[in-house]
Amino acid sequence: MLAVFWLLGAGWLTAPLLQMAQPHDLSTTPVSYASRTAIIVLGGGTDYNDDDVLVPPHDVLSRINVSAQHYAACRRVAATCEVIVSGGNPQKHRASEADTYLPYLLRQQVPRTDIVLENRSLTTYENARNVSAIVRRARYDSLILVTSAYQMPRALLDFHRFGLEPQPLVSNVRRARLSAIPHYYNFESAEIALHELIGIAQFHVYRAIGWF
Template identity: 65%
Template sequence: MILFILLVLFFAAFLLIRRARLAVALTALAVFWLIAAGWLTAPLLASAQTVVASGKDLPPSAFAARTAIVVLGGGTEYAKNGTLIPKRDATVRIAVSADLYARCKRTATVCDVIVSGGNPQHHDAAEADTYLPWLLREHVPREDIILENRSLTTYQNARNVAAILPHGYYESLILVTSAYQMPRALLDFRRFGMTPLPVVSDTRHARRGVLPRYENLIGAEIALHELIGLAQFYVYRATGWF
């Protein structure tokens, strides 16, 4: 959507600024080539993504006697057979959360996996409900899974998770999401008084070259979305909205 808006702005400038139409057209071509070929997407992703520990880097001390593992929704999509399934990034988050759960159970008394994700795409089911069978297949028992299926944004993820956490019950809180979402997620969770231990499930990379690549456009769209979201957070906090 952000790249589409940028394209519309270039088109509007092309129509309105008659004397500079060639310059506008060449600029638009250059910008979108730099994005699609990865040369502009790479620094955008580097700015948006945070470098923190992966699940394998966590020491056993990260799992307290009562530990909650929060996994954020990463979207859903329809498979070829019409089944609603998690998107690629979400499947990695689910796998990482299940691995953390298995490690947690070796030392902790209580290990709960909180899945936070509503239905922003207006599909047949919320993200949390769609991810549930995938967690069950990863050997996370149903009684240790808490579903939060109303959140539509990262801010709502944090707000709604905070609302269902018993005050002072969990001694350790682990947050699992993709590298590009982690900076904004940590800001939002801290806004609601939580200081989770961040665990990055996956990181996006741009592929630089001459030919345009669709995945570079997706990476740029994600990076711009997160960077705008970070800017929005600070503006809202400065104005007292957050």
């Protein structure tokens, strides 16, 4: 048990877990814009900073930044570009994920009129379910899904479950920090990778027995 603990914390076991959870091909696929394009940003929690202000975690900041950059690029070529921010309040903090992320998009010049908030979903499956209702009403020509590399495989499974085929746009990739001394970041990354791998297995089991 101590050996496993050290291998995770030092990154040597965390690295292959991250490789399994983060397929390389998803992070290299380019995206394209259509006349009516929606950029879907998935939530990834909220944190309280030292001033007790609710803020997006580091990984989510990457999602917000990438979404804002692609919104700007989309606006140069497409008639309609909107950003759908999906995330409720599973942590029971003072505000939902979507509402917490909104000011960060506004600061990056994404106008409020082009932002759609979906602030009720508590899981990735609910992200897909709730967003699917939004996009069907709006009739977009192209969907772009923005999230971290580790969440993308499971997110695509959930969106496919609801008949959507979004283009994957990876915002950031986690990499183990190899060393002789255990680091908290490696334990956190290992937990994230295991959560996603177990979630994928769970999805297939639930589909097999008819729950999804």
